[in-house]
Amino acid sequence: MDPGMGINNFPAIVFASVIEYLVLTVGIYKAVRLRLVNKAFNSEILFAICNKQVIDIDDLATPWVSSRITPSIKAQIFLYRSRSGKGKQDSYVTTITSVNKAIDLLTQQTEEGRDKQHQIIAEAICTMHPHSIEHWQSTININTHIEAQNILSGAIVLGNLPLVESLLEAPNTLARVNFETPYFGRPLQLAAVWGHLHIVRYLIHRGADPRASSYDSEDDGGPDWRPNGKGFIDDKQRYYRKPRGSALRAAALGGHEDIVNLLLKPEHRLSTSKEEYFRAIMAAARGGHPNICQLLITLTGKPLRHLTRLRDEIFGEATFHGREEVVQMVLDSGLDIDAKPRQEETYVSALDIAASRGDIRMVRFLLDRGASIRPPVMLTANPIKSAASGGHQEVMEILLEHGANDERVLEVATNRGQARLVKWLLAKDPSQVTRADRYGQYTVGVSALLYAMKIRNPDIIALLVDAGVSLKGIPDTGFIPHGDELLSSVWILDLLVSLGVVDLDPEKYQSYQRTPEEDNIRYQPMRRRVKISRRTWQWVGKH
Structure with a gap:
């Protein structure tokens, strides 16, 4: 082919049509990965997915796609729906519309400023959007109290302290400092996860309860603390700005040390015997913030090696999210690198988790530190099969170089529809x-x-x-x-x-x-x- 006839040199309408056909052919999951090809692909694929919506993210053939794309991409999809009048049956879309309109009137931003505000507000709402279709299709009764709270939440996410003050201090205001809306969460947690220290201080001054939690119950755990059977936030979703649990957990997840330090003052601090305190440590591990992890652990009065259940949970969480510094912190405490992560029924080891994710850096990191490629006796799962299931050829090559046995991987790759990997294995x-x-x-x-x-x-x-x-x-x-x-x-x-x-x-x-x-x-x-x-x-x- 003539180099000058590459796809990037096609007329714009032809290029757009090719990308639309590509998205229809390979689906949203694969199309999102193709954004890494180059900027032109990135822009056109996002336009096809988010604006033209050539495949509906609510397509019944992909019932979980909404939970597998990032809030920033989902926000672009929902913004288009809110502007085009689509998605009226989804109260989260209509909330994006109403909050953005209200904030626009209150801030009088330029067009560029409005677009930025709209994206941030939509992303915050999409972070809270339920992942199950049957959950969000049910109508939520949005009364004037919730509407006022949503507008306050939008101002908090934007970090606009004067607007937050005016909304809370206005005569007859319906917004409340400790009220929780299903579209944003609680005000203090929201400010904490987005890193707005000045608003966190203001909200506490106005009476926000720094020890209150949203969504999760808070049980006494003490030295026998253990997470409940549901695991940590959102069952492994890669959402790092979700204001769930306490304000301390939200700040730890976002990696905002200044807010964490404020919330650790004696007058605001959670009890270290509460489960929620340990969940804050887990949040810091998930977000990849070892300094916050260490700080919170130190305040328990015990070294990590004595908090064995917590240590095991951190190990699996940090591995899943690719947090090498946190994994190293756990290994330095004396944990066996081949230990089975607690609460992980699917995986036999940290290496198995990394292989299943296709995380090349984490796989090399663990192997360099002596991780075994061979699972314990009698277990059928192992890292190379997990890599084959995910279609991760590069990870498989690394594991094979380290002596892994490729028996049955052809069947595993086939059963998971990994055509490219099957071709490589046959060759x-x-x-x-x-x-x-x-x-x-x-x-x-x-x-x-x-x-x-x-x-x-x-x-x-x-x-x-x-x-x-x-x-x-x-x-x-x-x-x-x-x-x-x-x-x-x-x-x-x-x-x-x-x-x-x-x-x-x-x-x-x-x-x-x-x-x-x-x-x-x-x-x-x-x-x-x-x-x-x-x-x-x-x-x-x-x-």
């Missing part, structure tokens, strides 16, 4: 498809092909067929290719027949043709948080 070792699988019933290649059929991935099917895999002669076991798994994916069955890799009785084939097609979402299997259909199968996988 790396073409003979693996002829080996017996772990049950001895099929070859690895046949098992992988059955997985590829189940998740409806034509690319992987074609790769395996090209590698010599066939289903001819495989007995009808009630599993794929002859079982109910294909009732809603006749198009995959047609592909298999066209490739000549299945034996299928013509009468049985006709019965499949008469079955319901996959319009009904209940027939659609889910992988990597995507309901797989003919429309969405390319949305699955890392690349």
Whole structure:
């Protein structure tokens, strides 16, 4: 191709159309990752997702996408909805509209200033937006009290102290210093997580309770403290400005040491025997603030090595969020680097967590400090399988260099729709498809092909067929290719027949043709948080 004919040199309308088609083809998950290609891609992909909304983030095929994109991107989507009149059924969108209009009238900003304010306010609201569709679609009764509180919250997020003062001190004001709105949270926590020290001081002066918590109950824990079964904030969401719990937790999460120090004064300090105090330490770990962690731990009167349950939780939390300094702090306290992080049923070790996230830096960090690539006996999960599940080829290469065993990773990668990784694995070792699988019933290649059929991935099917895999002669076991798994994916069955890799009785084939097609979402299997259909199968996988 002529270098001068690169995609960036296409006419703007053609470039935009190509990007729209790309987003429709690969889905939001993958499209967001492509923003790293270059600035032009970044801008156009965000425009397609946020403004044109070529795929709805509320698409039933991706029920969790709303919780997996950052609040800043979600804010752009919601801002467009608020300006275009879409999303009227979502009270969070209408709140963005009403708060921005009210703040605009009160601040009289320039157009550039208004746009910046709108984005900040929308991001704060989107941080609080429920992740489950059935939760946010229910209407919340927004009365005048909540409206006034929302406007006050918008002023707090912007750090506009004069406006906060006028809203709280106005005659007959409905805004309250200790009132909590579902769209922003409590005022003091909001100011703390956004780092507005001057507003934190003012709110405390006005009577805000620095020991009060939002959302979470606060239980006595003392030396036997342990997190509840739900884990830390939002079940691992990467939200670092969520004003949940106490003001101390919010400030620790945001990394605002000046506010933390203020809240640790005797007249404001949480009891160190309360669970919420330890959750503040966890928040500092999540945000990657070892100095705040150390400060809060010191005030308990015990070294971290004696707070074993807390230490284990910090280890898993910091690893998941890629916080190397916090992980090092925990290791320096004497924790075994191969210890299983507490409350982590999915992962067998910190290395397993890092591999599953595709966090190359953390994987190298842990390996350099002696982490083992081999899990404890009798556990089926291990780092290389976790890396394969996520499609993280570079992590796999690192683990293989350190002696990891790649047995079964082809099946794992196939079952998770990681087509690019499957291609790499087949090129790396073409003979693996002829080996017996772990049950001895099929070859690895046949098992992988059955997985590829189940998740409806034509690319992987074609790769395996090209590698010599066939289903001819495989007995009808009630599993794929002859079982109910294909009732809603006749198009995959047609592909298999066209490739000549299945034996299928013509009468049985006709019965499949008469079955319901996959319009009904209940027939659609889910992988990597995507309901797989003919429309969405390319949305699955890392690349």
